[in-house]
Amino acid sequence: MTGATRVVAALSGGVDSAVAAARLVDAGHEVTGVHLALAEKRYAGGGRGCCTLEDVHDARRAADMLGIPFYVWDFAERFRETVLDDFLEEYRQGRTPNPCVSCNQHIKFAAVLERAQALGFDAVGTGHYARLVDGDHGVELHRGVDPGKDQSYVLGVLDAQQLAASLFPLGDSRKAHVREEAAQRGLLVAEKPDSHDICFIPDGDTRGFLRDRIGGVQGPIVDVESGAQLGTHPGAVGFTVGQRRGLHLKQPAADGRPRYIVDVDLGSNTVFVGPPTRLRVRGFTVDRLRWTGAPVDTESLLIQIRAHADPVPGLLDHDRVELRGELSGVAAGQLAVFYRGTQVVGSGRISAVTS
């Protein structure tokens, strides 16, 4: 957005959001730093992931150094009711959700933005690597210039109204440059490592997290071609099509090639494995369509199904996607983001896959 004056800068405690806030200050905005408390079990300290005491401390120190006010906003309840409950429900339904996408859609650029606007702010600024460009038909969302960090995918669920009240000051920068800039500015988080895990699963054990909450009973791992049982799994929930690791299969495949999960049947509690050729996908259907601007009926676009995967060309025809390139390991529940060149035009949740 242009001409914003009063901005909430979301400060996670990491280097990206700190530099983003610094640039917002430099740009002449009246900036207030806000750390979002999202964790249910609050601030036990020590752990990785977000919402540790250390992150609040780092966020507060960044705000101090920038000379901006700082507050913690508690969205833990809202986070649990939307992002966390949705995350569990999607897995219960056998889908593979992306909670960061859901957090952007429902928390950062919805609940937080609405609260900010009610309190007299004009926009929310974050450290996402994506660009907002003024186009002929309003603001356009584009990929960040750093291909290794581009985060336009996880913002693909935002609509025109949300984008119009957003600021992404890092979209034109490369990560290495952002770290250098943080060091030059004297921000103490310049060397802080990037976070990779799902913030509410700091130990990275997603399947364990799901088993604790959804439950699971042992079941067979079956070779989809021979029908032979190759092993057992501790509960099918949380296994995802395209996954290779974590199966603990004793016998190697006959052809010696790695085996992948090609299907998960929660009804019979069976995980099917097979060769990578079985993962090829010709197309899929989508629901929960969201558009960053004007809706698209039918258009040849680039399709991306993971945060850091290469996009492939495909034809979007209403709720169907026909792929023109090779794509494998597509699971229902994943977000498909549609690009026109570097521009995000919209997204949809993958509902069914055609092989």
Place this chain on the structure above:
Amino acid sequence: MHYLDHAATTPLRPEALVAMQQQWRQVGNPSSLHSAGRQARRVVEESREQIAALVGAKPADIIFTSGGTEADNLAVKGIARSSAKRRVLVSAVEHHAVLDPAQALVDEGYEVQSIPVDQFGVVDVIALEEMLDDDVALVAVMWANNEVGTIEPIDDVAELCRRRGVPLHCDAVQMLSEPELDVARIPSVALSAHKVGGPVGVGALVLDRDLSVRPLMHGGGQERDVRSGTVDAAGIAGFAAALSAPEPDVRTLRDELIAGVQQAVPEAILNGDPDHRLANNAHFSFPGCPGDALLMLLDAAGIAVSTGSACTAGIPQPSHVLIAMGADESVARSSVRFSLGWDSAPEDVAAVCRALPSAVERARRAGGLR
């Protein structure tokens, strides 16, 4: 800036600054035997006598500590641990400096129970009487509540405890803002310098000589063999100087604040006892307004207030005090405390009344979104 958060901490009084500067220029450990040590010791003892006289205690009763929290910890854990009895009764509205050490005693095998309060935060003395038995090692009831400002019926509690032979500890940290304080009838009282224009990091436990207490820290026993650590002569001199300075009566100003807030926001609810409350405290709930949003908006308008007691990481929590008083969570989350002090002026109250209506309106809009 309009500072209305004296219950959190007060600006340092000039008298305290002068007293501390004088002592900081001197060398001398009050425990040393040479003339420099004697000089420092003299400052400590003169301060002790001054403070004792001002609060109605004997100088020998005063144990200097690093602040109110240490005084509360020393009393709660120290008295319970030196007793053969195993029950500890604490009021539901205590400061965390009392609640948390009491909770820590649970791990040591003590039974800790909460004394209920009424809708104004007043401790139920009849309930306390029923809770007392021969196994109670300690009762802790604060003199005045740090959040809602209610002054507790401490004479009744003290009389009851005295009759039943049970030690009473009283957190009187907020009472130093009152024009008068007389601790003579209470066996154990916690005080803090920075609530009265003195420095942070200095406090005292006023403890009857015949009440036995087990130390928390060992290493020299500088204070009556109960509290170890080099005595902070400068800080203690600042405490005495601040306490000796005349405390202006802010009651009239506070009443103007209450009237002004109620006029600016008619639906505002005054929490705490309307009559028996600290002269410097006005605590309100603003229905539908998240307290943290209101705090932020007032902060932006140059007005410093609090949503209750300061807490870990700055994350707003519903106040345990208001919950104990029977408020529901939404009311507990919609409260703001205004507290006045020695440097408060009518302009501070006027600024609040000016800023409040629009801040409340905005905060309420934000509150509807949760």
